[in-house]
Amino acid sequence: MTEIRMKVNGSVESLDVEPWVSLLDALRERLGLTGPKKGCDQGACGACTVLADGMRINACLALAVQYDGREITTIEGVAHPLQEAFVRHDGFQCGYCTSGQICSAIGMLAEHAAGMPSVVTGPGDRELSETEVRERMSGNLCRCGAYNGIVDAIMDVAGKDAG
Amino acid sequence: MTTKYAETAPATTGTKYVGRPIDRLDGLAKTTGEARFAAEHQYPGLAHAALVHATIARGRVTAVDTAAARAVTGVIEVLTHENAPPMKPAPKFSVLDLSSLASGTSVNYLATDEVHWNGQPMAVVVAETPEAARHAASLVRLTYEERPAVVDFAAEEPNAVQQRSNPVMPSAADKGDARAALAAAPVSVDLRFSTPPHHHNAIEPHATTAVWDGDELTLHEGTQNIPWLRKHLSQRFGVPERNIRVLSPFVGGGFGGKGSVWAGTLLAVLAARATGRAVRLALTRESVYHTVGGRTPSTQRVALGADAEGNLTALIHTSVSRTSRIGGMPEQITSGSRHLYAAQNVHLRQNLVQLDLLANTAMRAPGESIGTFALESAVDELAWELGLDPIELRMRNEPERDPLHGKQFAHRMLREAYALGADRFGWRERDPRPGVMRDGRWLVGMGVATAYHPSWRMPASVTLRLGADGGVVVRCGLHEMGMGAATAQAQIAADAMGVPMEAVRVEYGDSDLPPGPGAGGSAQTASAAAGVLAAAEKLKKSLLAMARRQPDSPLRGRRLEEVEARDGGLFHGGRGQTYAEILAGAGRDHVEAAVKSGMLSFMARTLSERRRYVKAATGAQFCEVRVDPDTGEVRVSRWVGVFDVGTVINEKTANSQLRGGIVMGIGMALSEETLVDQRTGRIMNPSLAEYHVPVHADIPRIDVHYLDEPDPTMPLGLIGVGEVSITGAAAAVANAVRHATGKRVVDLPITLDKVL
Numbered sequence: 001m002t003e004i005r006m007k008v009n010g011s012v013e014s015l016d017v018e019p020w021v022s023l024l025d026a027l028r029e030r031l032g033l034t035g036p037k038k039g040c041d042q043g044a045c046g047a048c049t050v051l052a053d054g055m056r057i058n059a060c061l062a063l064a065v066q067y068d069g070r071e072i073t074t075i076e077g078v079a080h081p082l083q084e085a086f087v088r089h090d091g092f093q094c095g096y097c098t099s100g101q102i103c104s105a106i107g108m109l110a111e112h113a114a115g116m117p118s119v120v121t122g123p124g125d126r127e128l129s130e131t132e133v134r135e136r137m138s139g140n141l142c143r144c145g146a147y148n149g150i151v152d153a154i155m156d157v158a159g160k161d162a163g
Numbered sequence: 164m165t166t167k168y169a170e171t172a173p174a175t176t177g178t179k180y181v182g183r184p185i186d187r188l189d190g191l192a193k194t195t196g197e198a199r200f201a202a203e204h205q206y207p208g209l210a211h212a213a214l215v216h217a218t219i220a221r222g223r224v225t226a227v228d229t230a231a232a233r234a235v236t237g238v239i240e241v242l243t244h245e246n247a248p249p250m251k252p253a254p255k256f257s258v259l260d261l262s263s264l265a266s267g268t269s270v271n272y273l274a275t276d277e278v279h280w281n282g283q284p285m286a287v288v289v290a291e292t293p294e295a296a297r298h299a300a301s302l303v304r305l306t307y308e309e310r311p312a313v314v315d316f317a318a319e320e321p322n323a324v325q326q327r328s329n330p331v332m333p334s335a336a337d338k339g340d341a342r343a344a345l346a347a348a349p350v351s352v353d354l355r356f357s358t359p360p361h362h363h364n365a366i367e368p369h370a371t372t373a374v375w376d377g378d379e380l381t382l383h384e385g386t387q388n389i390p391w392l393r394k395h396l397s398q399r400f401g402v403p404e405r406n407i408r409v410l411s412p413f414v415g416g417g418f419g420g421k422g423s424v425w426a427g428t429l430l431a432v433l434a435a436r437a438t439g440r441a442v443r444l445a446l447t448r449e450s451v452y453h454t455v456g457g458r459t460p461s462t463q464r465v466a467l468g469a470d471a472e473g474n475l476t477a478l479i480h481t482s483v484s485r486t487s488r489i490g491g492m493p494e495q496i497t498s499g500s501r502h503l504y505a506a507q508n509v510h511l512r513q514n515l516v517q518l519d520l521l522a523n524t525a526m527r528a529p530g531e532s533i534g535t536f537a538l539e540s541a542v543d544e545l546a547w548e549l550g551l552d553p554i555e556l557r558m559r560n561e562p563e564r565d566p567l568h569g570k571q572f573a574h575r576m577l578r579e580a581y582a583l584g585a586d587r588f589g590w591r592e593r594d595p596r597p598g599v600m601r602d603g604r605w606l607v608g609m610g611v612a613t614a615y616h617p618s619w620r621m622p623a624s625v626t627l628r629l630g631a632d633g634g635v636v637v638r639c640g641l642h643e644m645g646m647g648a649a650t651a652q653a654q655i656a657a658d659a660m661g662v663p664m665e666a667v668r669v670e671y672g673d674s675d676l677p678p679g680p681g682a683g684g685s686a687q688t689a690s691a692a693a694g695v696l697a698a699a700e701k702l703k704k705s706l707l708a709m710a711r712r713q714p715d716s717p718l719r720g721r722r723l724e725e726v727e728a729r730d731g732g733l734f735h736g737g738r739g740q741t742y743a744e745i746l747a748g749a750g751r752d753h754v755e756a757a758v759k760s761g762m763l764s765f766m767a768r769t770l771s772e773r774r775r776y777v778k779a780a781t782g783a784q785f786c787e788v789r790v791d792p793d794t795g796e797v798r799v800s801r802w803v804g805v806f807d808v809g810t811v812i813n814e815k816t817a818n819s820q821l822r823g824g825i826v827m828g829i830g831m832a833l834s835e836e837t838l839v840d841q842r843t844g845r846i847m848n849p850s851l852a853e854y855h856v857p858v859h860a861d862i863p864r865i866d867v868h869y870l871d872e873p874d875p876t877m878p879l880g881l882i883g884v885g886e887v888s889i890t891g892a893a894a895a896v897a898n899a900v901r902h903a904t905g906k907r908v909v910d911l912p913i914t915l916d917k918v919l
Contacts, residue, residue, distance in 0.1 A: 025293065025294070034196070037415070038202075039368065039448070039851070041448065042448070043852075044850060045366055076195070083194040092193055093644075093819055094414060094645035095192070096365070096367040096416060133859070134860045135859070138859045138860040143364055143856055144416055144819070145822055145826025145827060146819055147826065147859050148862070151859070
């Protein structure tokens, strides 16, 4: 067992975990934060996306012990205009991928604003196009196929931020 | 025009909410992480289970070694056929009890040493933590005696036999002599198609939390059919149905995969009973592939003959699909071919092989999704042969009545759908020659295909309760897996009772509620709507009766037909009473109305309707692709879908469902394929990393429209929207690729190697 301390959604949590426990299992099973979902447990679906010090990560591919001393935000700790925009643009159906989509979108917008490149963005090109959003969000699967609504919600919020 | 007749009571109220794009009611719960799914409920002493899967396709287990697994810290129990408590066998199918369809397979798990497929669960480990359970499961050693297994679909195809027919799903049809007509036709095509197995891949893997308290069971499970699940568990575990509570308020995607009862559910309940602990079995993605059936593969032949003007003289559509020796459903692959074209001669056959694989099951539009791929690809190819526009070819063969038996269409507006779609898509801009439209280096192609899915109604029981504050509670065990079920019924109830939507609460997803319709066959919304409307009529009748007994009521002497439900009450002209006033005057704090729909009346209605009408949703799919001429990469760049789905209850959620079907159809067209090892019968890509569902970057803007003309044979005129939009979708892509490249791809998915 290893004792770790993480700041989760603003409050400091101490946990005793075996070294093989994933961050996702620590959040869901030990801290009762079931907002991050387990869709594949191998980094293929993005449903477990959380923010670690503001960066989006797949919590299923992270070991809890790696995040000792770090700050984790799950959907339960998110208060962002994207949430309302997802509802208004119907950016989900069953809701199982939604926590991950929203956390991922928050991280993605920050990455884009910080000038992180993508296969779509050319040098010096800082416009956030729909194509750019689709490219950068492709790690988050939605089997209900709510992709149009998700992109609309993100564009809506990103446009307001830019304005 | 179709003949209109009023089967349901005419609406006595306006439609203030029905049709509007209202935000879904569970939006907040789903965007804040508050919504709890089946694996997200805590119980004191909750234990975790994991499955051990067979690694052979057929045979029996001769030795079990659980010592290493039992030695893992935290392991509570390892259950195998040697020590598991008994479970009763799966019930035999009975037409009088449709819940007998709930068995995913006929295997009595852990009561037998027999192996029926590669992946069958042979042991269950129960441990204090999920990690310990999974680790210990990897340490269970099974020794087998193997028997020869038949697992190769393609090799078994020559041994296919005709499916058995039933009243709702005939497996064959003949009109005239299609073979002779084909041989005599001046223009013809004769194509063979194949489609691979598919898996639903709902993002929520199947999970069960099972809690026994004596002989009472509480179950958290994402299911598409609460009543079937409850009855099935009652039969398997020998306890009365009333002892079983199924809670399923959120289902993280289903698409047919959560319609039957599969091994994980049964084994979680069994493990909980054996250990006396609350048990959660959250399947890994790989375990979902091994224990929950998927869509059958198919091979199909479609041959079409036409005269020089494009009038169809022959339509031949034959198919082979698979079931398993331990279950599975035959698919109605030729369903679209029965109803879409006015061919003079028709020959349809659906054939089956039985393999030693996990039973197949329904996946979004079973039959029609893959059947329309073949049919609509062949129609497109015939258009090429004729040098005719593919829409024009379809219009020349659009029947006025059902082509096989001359029945009326309850509703059919395919001509209008194509006209609107062509306009919205810009079909006129299409240069009919293949391979000439370009966008830079990309080849551009445009394709169309017809969507077709039958419409159904299932039994549903609904209770409506009106409280003294004027609030309405709709109680119905609906299944919410993303359709916006509660939202749609709240809209319907608000209009029917003439109250604001905020005054309506819908209770759903619980076996304690009146049993709802299953979420399948695109039938839930219409089925529940019929119940809500009937219950609202009963409720208004009771309220009017109360009002008429009150001496000062302006409603005295009024009949129900004369009053209008609006503004939270009943009114005649400008005068009336609010519900609160009526209840207060009667000294009541609430009034309830219950509607029960029995199986027998449901069967009678369904069969009588089917004798008179062909009932279906249809649509026109328009797809534009860009194809890389060097690599063969296909990108879908634009989509327009126009659907004839009757009255649309909620424009926002209906749009999402229709788009979702198209997205799954694009996946089917370009990337989705479950690979079965033809030697071992093992699924080789049981993961979301190797089974490619469409991602954001694969999906362009999808423009969805509907005609919004009510179907006179359906409640409120609505036809379900859950499945129709996946049908025709793969063909629209294939036809666009044909236009872009000149290549006809007949084997799904359309991967690069097939285009080059």
